[in-house]
Amino acid sequence: MRYTENAFDLAELELRARQDKAEEEHQRRLMEISEKAPEIYRMYSESIRLNYALLGNIGKGRSGADISKKIAEIKDKNITLRRTMHEMLKACGYPEDYLQMHYQCEVCRDSGYHDGVRCECMKKLLKKYTTEEINSHCSIELHDFADFRPEYYSDIPVNGEIPREKMLSIYENCKNYALHFEADTSSMIFYGKTGLGKTFLSSCIAKELIDQGWNVVYGSLLKLMRQVEDERFNRTTGDTMSIMLESDLLILDDLGSEFQTQFTDSVLYELINERINERRPIIISTNLSIKELNKKYNDRIVSRITGCFRPSFFVGNDVRLVKLRNGIK
Numbered sequence: 001m002r003y004t005e006n007a008f009d010l011a012e013l014e015l016r017a018r019q020d021k022a023e024e025e026h027q028r029r030l031m032e033i034s035e036k037a038p039e040i041y042r043m044y045s046e047s048i049r050l051n052y053a054l055l056g057n058i059g060k061g062r063s064g065a066d067i068s069k070k071i072a073e074i075k076d077k078n079i080t081l082r083r084t085m086h087e088m089l090k091a092c093g094y095p096e097d098y099l100q101m102h103y104q105c106e107v108c109r110d111s112g113y114h115d116g117v118r119c120e121c122m123k124k125l126l127k128k129y130t131t132e133e134i135n136s137h138c139s140i141e142l143h144d145f146a147d148f149r150p151e152y153y154s155d156i157p158v159n160g161e162i163p164r165e166k167m168l169s170i171y172e173n174c175k176n177y178a179l180h181f182e183a184d185t186s187s188m189i190f191y192g193k194t195g196l197g198k199t200f201l202s203s204c205i206a207k208e209l210i211d212q213g214w215n216v217v218y219g220s221l222l223k224l225m226r227q228v229e230d231e232r233f234n235r236t237t238g239d240t241m242s243i244m245l246e247s248d249l250l251i252l253d254d255l256g257s258e259f260q261t262q263f264t265d266s267v268l269y270e271l272i273n274e275r276i277n278e279r280r281p282i283i284i285s286t287n288l289s290i291k292e293l294n295k296k297y298n299d300r301i302v303s304r305i306t307g308c309f310r311p312s313f314f315v316g317n318d319v320r321l322v323k324l325r326n327g328i329k
């Protein structure tokens with residue numbers, strides 16, 4: 001995956017902040033022990049002094065002097081000292097590693113690199129910031145489930161269904177989907193006319209999952225396709241396609257709004273097919289009916305969607321018009 005330059009800058013800043021925090025907390029614990037248990041603090045200082053002495057002797061050894069006995073002596077002394085220090089810490093009610101540095105990632109000590117290779121924690125940050133950058137181009141506002149207003153949907157039956165009840169049930173489904181999300185959760189498709197809350201509920205799922213720490217790419221299909229196209233034909237740099245393929249959840253808003261070409265159809269198929277094969281979920285919303293979907297897209301795309309996505313049919317009147325009528329912004 002190709003990460004953006006900005007993502008590297010942000011990841012490095014974040015790692016530096018983590019190292020500073022680890023150092024600050026270490027200093028705070030040292031200060032606390034120096035006040036509350038000065039004997040333990042003296043042991044700690046002595047142990048640090050022994051470490052320096054050890055390094056000094058190793059340096060002398062490199063210049064040819066035989067200092068192996070001296071080195072063994074210092075090592076033994078330090079091990080015994082540390083053992084006693086750990087026991088005393090425990091006796092005073094502290095964890096035995098209380099005076100050690102505590103990093104968020106112990107593998108790379110929050111440096112982002114381990115044995116000259118990029119650490120997993122650094123990769124995770126790069127992915128997170130690259131995804132955030134892609135999402136920021138797609139201008140979909142994120143919402144909270146608490147902002148859902150069932151009163152915008154009518155309680156008068158339409159075709160044997162009460163819109164408010166139906167939408168409350170879809171709302172509960174979406175909330176459960178987000179609260180119990182797993183990497184191989186099923187894919188969903190939201191059908192329904194404009195203004196029934198498809199984008200709203202998708203954005204609630206996106207927000208909840210981002211808050212939980214999942215990697216979510218969301219955006220209008222129109223804008224995401226434009227981005228992929230610009231990158232494919234070198235009009236701009238980036239790797240939106242692989243970010244979309246690899247994210248934990250991909251939300252494609254407004255299927256059918258894209259300027260449809262052979263290129264966009266093949267990208268759409270690649271996205272859906274690869275993610276379904278890899279058991280990575282997608283949420284698609286569309287104003288098209290199943291019939292219109294069949295007319296507009298080729299069989300490969302339609303059969304993947306109708307065969308592998310859980311459908312929800314949104315009903316009611318355009319929420320934006322209801323809000324306008326009631327003077328709600």
Ligand SMILES: [Zn+2]
Pocket residue numbers: 105106107108109110111112113119120121122
């Ligand atoms: Zn790491």
